[in-house]
Amino acid sequence: MFNKVLVAEDLDSISITVGQALEELSVSEIHHAKYCDDAFLKVKKALLNDAPYDLLISDLSFKTDHRENQLNSGDELIAAVKKLQPTIKIVVFSIEDKSFRIKSLFNDLGIDAFVAKGRNSIPELIKAIQGVFNKKTNIISTELSHALRDKSLIEIEAYDISLLKSLSKGLILDEIALEFKNSGIIPNGSSSIEKRINKLKIFFKANNNVHLIAIAKDLGLV
Template sequence: MFKKVLVAEDLDSISITVIQVLEDLKIPTIDHVKYCDDALIKIKMGIKNNEPYDLLISDLSFKTDHRETNISSGEELIEALNKVQPDIKKIVFSIEDKSYRIKSLFNEHGINAYVSKGRNSINELKTAIGRTFKNEERILSSDLSFNFNDKSFIEIESYDISILKLLAQGYILDSISNEFKALSITPNGPSSIEKRINKLKIYFKANNNVHLIAIAKDFGLV
């Protein structure tokens, strides 16, 4: 079983539950942080001291407060973690249920398991930890059901997500073009972006841009 586990969770009631699960599994070293910045610091210190963590359990959402942070979400934490310790096992424990976002956590960030917070989450988390330790892949809690091989979202690229996010923020076509040029994102011409937006509207069967944004939000794309 895992020897050293880090829990990143800002709600005490949830972290107590997660820690209890880990204690039941006889994990020797369990550390808990409420901020993603602190989690990354602990990960780096573990590596520096030659005592690395072998599992991270993290929420996705962290509430903002008086403290300024560089990393504000579990997804950003995992992305940063992959740069310093890519081989660490990663379990996400969250209420998020959007299939696209969950799939992207597996496909783009290499998480090992996803457990949704719910009525049976304690047993689900315990099972996920055990299966992750056995190197099983793409572990999903039983209350979530979708096919990883479903091609529904394969055509949606990061380029499309960038367009949708800017549309959701109220950017007009020329503004998106200027933003893409500043970020060296191509294609960045207004006509190319407009064609892509029209393609997205057809893909999602959206009547207009407002409808498109609403659908994108429902799917967790923005």
Template sequence: MFKKVVVAEDLDSITVAVNQTLQSLKVQEIQHAKYCDDALLKIKKALLDNQPYDLLITDLSFKADHRKVKMYTGEDLIEAIKKIQPNIKVVVYSIEDKSFRIKSLFENLNIDAYINKGRKSIGELKTAIKTITKEDHKYISPQMAHLLQDKVIHEIDNFDIQLIKQLSLGTSLEEMETIFKDLEIKPNSKSAIEKRLGKLKDYFKAKNTVHLIAIAKDLGIA
């Protein structure tokens, strides 16, 4: 079982529930942070003291207030921590339900578990923590597991993400051709972009470009 855990969460009620769960699992040291910046500082200090944390539990969204911070999201925090402590286990505990964003957490940030906050989520959190103590074991809330099996989501690549992002900004295909060339994104011809746009509309069964952007936003792509 994990011995040293840091929890990044800005809601006291959630923090209390997570803390009780960790105590029930006999975790020896539990630290809390309401800001991503503070969580990163705790991780850095623990590494300097040669007493690293075993596990990070973090939300994805943190409410902005009067304090100026460098990191605003759980993704920013995870990415920063993985650069200095790649082997730390990470559990994301969030209300986020957008399939592409969740898929990205596992594939791009290499998280170990994703818990969707809800009525049964504390029980799932306990199960997840037990599960990921085993080597190469991952966990995702059962009601979310189907999201990672979505074939359409697995067809989307970085080119598609950039294309949809530019469409959401109101960029024309002519302007996109220039932007892609400047960013050295290939293929970058207008015809290639038009062809990929048509492919995306087919994938998502979108009636038009506006409909495609709306669907992409629902999935967390745009």
């Protein structure tokens, strides 16, 4: 079993419960962090001391308070940790249930397992940790197993996500075109953007832009 594990979770009750699950698995060294910045610094320090973490268990959402942080979400933490220590194993433990976001965690951030918080989540978490230790990948909670099989979002590209986010901010065509141009996003012509929006409306069966954004939010795209 893993020897050294870091739990990034801002709720004490959940952090304690996860710690107890790790103790059941005979993990010898368990550390906790309530802030993403603190978790990242722990990973960095462990590497410098030549005693790296084997596994990171992280939530995705962290409540903001008076403290300013560089990393404000589990997604940002995972991306930073993976860049620093590419070989570390990562299990996400979250209430997230949006197919696209879960897929992106596996495809873009390279996590090893996703466990949904719920009534039966601790046995699922233990099972996932054991699976990751045994070199299994793409492990996901039973209740969310459809997320990785869902092919309805396969055609959605990063460009479409940027476009949907711009629309969700209330930007009109010319404003989106300017934003894309300034960000180096191609194509950035008003005509091309309009055609892409129409394609997305057809793809999602949306009646108008407002309906399109509502669907995108439900899917966790924006």
